[in-house]
Amino acid sequence: MRNFVLRYLIPRLGQWVMVIFLGVTLTFIIPRLSPNDPVERQVSQIMMSGANINPEAVAHLREALTEMYGLKGSSFQQYLAYWGRLLRADLGPSLSTFPTPVTQLIARAMPWTLGVLLTAVLISWILGNLFGGLASYYPKNPFIRVIDVLSQAVRPIPYYVMSLVMLIMFAYVIRIFPFSGAYPPGTRVQFSLPFVLTVLKHSALPALSLVVVGMGGWFLGMKSLTSNIISEDYVVYAETAGLRENKILFQYVMRNALLPQITGLAMQLGTIFSGALIMEVVFGYPGMGMLTLQAVMANDYSLIMGIAIFSIIGVATSVLILDLIYPLFDPRVRYQ
């Protein structure tokens, strides 16, 4: 147990701290390196919209904004204050929907993203691995070969383009799924059976586009991992010993390839999350991606900052959780 803590848990927690530290520092440095001063930009934007603002009010506004962006004092003091606000989970008010706090907007959007993302990742990971294992064990099966070719074809397509293809095919050419949104406009968000059903119908296409691209990747990964394992001595031995085929496939072949695939999932999580953001923009799905688009359109600097920081911390933490579950699957780590 002590070994587990020293060799696995502590380095892993260290990495989590490192990711968040690097990410937050990046979000601190980037705005300060940029040639556009966010305060001046905000001031000029407000000046352009409202015609008559006296200079005194402008000076006051400038000061308030400087305060809000944490631009007071030396860079180091600013940096410390930045961390201070983050640790209190204070991301400031959104500028476009003033004075709603950014955290509240994110909390409203997050469940939508999480729902479709988790479902899609689970389905694609399980199906991709299952078919991948089958593919190297039964290389001649025609059904599996079709999946193989399809996986190779969809693997390189970016989420954005795949979502567009899905949209054109299943909402425009064959009109079986709705164009956009998670529910028809004007519906009240509630927890009732008809509402859940419409949400499911609206979410099917977004989820499908994530599943299709993701599954291709897991399939190819699993196939290449297991194709090396099936020629291992212990598999040949199990075959000569006359074990049942599905026992060999699941417990001898796929079991050993599962661990790198879990690590792979942890490492891909950031990419998958980014893909989901983009998928939402295509489908007008009201999650984090749409929130980002709105923030960009409305020039809402604090909201974009908040989304960036939240995404980094959120993804790093999910990866950490996944890595802490990992020992459950790996007897070598568990029994150390």
Added chain:
Amino acid sequence: MLRVIRDLLKYDGRFRFAFVFLLAVLILAISSAISPYDPGRTFKVPADQPPSLQYPFGTNSRGQDMLWWMAFALRNSLFLGLMTAVVSRVIAIFVGLTAGYRGGFVDRALMSINDSFIVMPVLPVLILLSFLLRGRMSLVMLALILGLFGWPWDARLIRAQALSLKERAFTRTAVYSGTGSLKITLNEHLPFVLPVVFATTVANMLWSIGMEVTLSVLGLSNVELPTIGTAIFWANQHQALVAGIWWWLAAPVVVAIVLFLGLYLLFSSVNEYIDPRTRLRLMGG
């Protein structure tokens, strides 16, 4: 080089596909030099024409010829991909070879930075960055920024190779005969890593072109510059699907799929070719 291409064409179906796809892409990209008009100018041709002999990809609601827009888009996207690949390759080679050769503390420090970059969701950071630079973001600048984020996967691959190269007899001979570590990594180790570097170049191009599409779609790049992403951006702005002008979206989507599939098939075919075992199996040796 030519022999490698000939061998691959002969033995690998994927490479044949990649060859045809990329050739088509290249021809279209190069033909941008003979474009009869500047694709960025609006209302040069009649608007909303469906694909026909005169306008093979149709024209959009802004009076632009999609064929020439796509030709310029491919040229720009390929340029962006190559430039990003060069920048991130330099970082990846440097980090990978140093970490693998030095080992110990340097290796652990570099790899923990490396892994942090792998795990971090790049898109939100890029969105923040390009949001702040909006309007000033040139293609070169975007390529540089993407290059700064695109190296960690490949640095890991290169490090793995450098780790095993370090244990080989020739490295020890070089060390004992007094060769400096910079010279060993550059002269002795780099040539072994180059095939992997080439394969990852293609993968990195895929990534960076995809990122450009993503940022453009959000309207965060220079939207007047023809790229695959900005074509989609304008189509969305004008709600092309609702208006029934499907070719406005179909043109960039089809071109993107051909480009991405071509690059990916090239990548996976070259990747297998590098491994002598699979190469022998392919050629039936």
